[in-house]
Amino acid sequence: MPIATLGAVVLDCPDPLALARFYAAVIGGTIKGDSDSRWVDLVDAPGTPLAFQAAPGFVPPRWPRTDGSQQFHLDLAVEDLDAAEREVLALGARPLDTEDRKRSFRVYADPAGHPFCLCAC
Known part of the structure; x- marks a missing residue:
């Protein structure tokens, strides 16, 4: 039995919402987060979920x-x-x-x- 399952692939970036919009246009899905979010999820897309995290100095x-x-x-x-x-x-x-x-x-x-x-x- 595995210890864990993959929850999401998280990409560090300077602007989580902008990068979520790019990937939503490429693979589909719904964006959960707003322009003030330091973390944005892309949900309901086929495959493994993606998330985007603000990284200062990225x-x-x-x-x-x-x-x-x-x-x-x-x-x-x-x-x-x-x-x-x-x-x-x-x-x-x-x-x-x-x-x-x-x-x-x-x-x-x-x-x-x-x-x-x-x-x-």
Whole structure:
């Protein structure tokens, strides 16, 4: 029997509500929190819940450098890589590793700088 179950993946960031809005637009869900919140939950989205926590002095990971390790990233399954790419870029993501268009994944940074992958399913 396991000791625990995964409750949520929590992302440190400078603006929890703004980052929650980005991920709500990407994966769906409902935002629980407001502009004064230091903690915002994204609920009712498929998969593991996400939460966002204000981190004073937040410094985003520097992918793929080892002196600014990403520590973790999110793999987001999509039907159409090109369409999903257009949408996440319009929402404020920036490309990190998208040159190889034959691969089944592409790497981006969310607006706070966390790496995530769009993966063809």
